[in-house]
Amino acid sequence: YNRVIFGYAPTKFKAEGESATAHGFSAGWLGGYNVTKGKRLPLYIEPGVAMNMGFGEGMSESDKLLNIEVPVNVTYRYNIPNTKIRLSPYFGFHCKVNVLCLDKDGLNWFDYDVLNRFQFGMQLGANIDFNRFSIGVGWNKDFIPFADFDGINMNTSGLRVNLGIVF
Helix, strand or coil, X not given: CEEEEEEECCEEEEECCEEEEEEEEEEEEEECEECCHHHCCCEEEEEEEEEEEEEECCCCCCEEEEEEEEEEEXXXXXXXXXXXXXXXXXEXXXXXXXXXXXXXXXXXHHHHCCECCEEEEEEEEEEEXXXXXXXXXXXXXXXXXXXXXXXXXXXEEEEEEEEEEEC
């Protein structure tokens, strides 16, 4: 199966007990491939690609953030008997490349060698498929900090709420 998604994707920035949130959206694609012999179990690997855009507080009061993410999930797609509804909890890891980080004046934060262009992390959540339509909720956490200010790490995590089409 293939799932095309679009949704709300805020990113939470946290350093030394302080936090800020950049609200934004995501869009992406995931493909599902059954990994059991003879397709006996509805156990799938879901590789994909997503784009996340955020606006708001991050490094300053008004930032613009863009990253490209490559997730790989393990998903169990449980089909509710006598319906076209599937519950699909998932867990996986992602690699993320931070492409853009601009402040309110258009200055690029990557010019200051404090941000990491690459991040690695995990995600978990669930999708509910209604025939060909999908609703998903998930959470992700990056293990590699977004920024390092003289030994103070700024970590990122985020909620994901998606609508999608499954084909």
